[in-house]
Amino acid sequence: AQSVTQLGSHVSVSEGALVLLRCNYSSSVPPYLFWYVQYPNQGLQLLLKYTTGATLVKGINGFEAEFKKSETSFHLTKPSAHMSDAAEYFCAVVKIIFGKGTRLHILP
């Protein structure tokens, strides 16, 4: 069975600081992995996805994630946080099983 675990339901970082949101998965087959972002009162928007090939995936808004099979992880990073990054972030594995989400707070 496939599952996704996001460590930390809330993460706070200062504006300009590194953003790191953690995601670990379990899958009996090579996974397809996704990160979605959800702004208040909106649907989900795809940030990036890993299917095959290069393990470092670049997405929109300066985010990237690295697939590490040995660690069963797919952590999301951004070098410098911006106030507009404050939102809920979901890691997901196909057949689109979502983690519980991590709310990112940006401190001025």
Place this chain on the structure above:
Amino acid sequence: ETGVTQSPTHLIKTRGQQVTLRCSSQSGHNTVSWYQQALGQGPQFIFQYYREEENGRGNFPPRFSGLQFPNYSSELNVNALELDDSALYLCASSLGAGDSYNEQFFGPGTRLTVL
């Protein structure tokens, strides 16, 4: 190209009633998936429709049912509403089905409140 739209945006029902939520898929997409997102939780997969046929179902009781039309729009029906059905219901459309890794495009959701 229009995105995924859902109606209504908000809905209030009482326990025991029935509700129908609607979703129009993005142009060119033949697959619609429905999710329930309870407050503070990630979306939970309800079911998926591919070319008018149900193509996978999550752990939801039979009182959750759906339909996909020839134009690939879709409905989610919930009978005998319970208080725990209060949630944001998200619809997502994509091209391809099942284990496809094609991107799913999400609508803004319908906020259902059951009193």
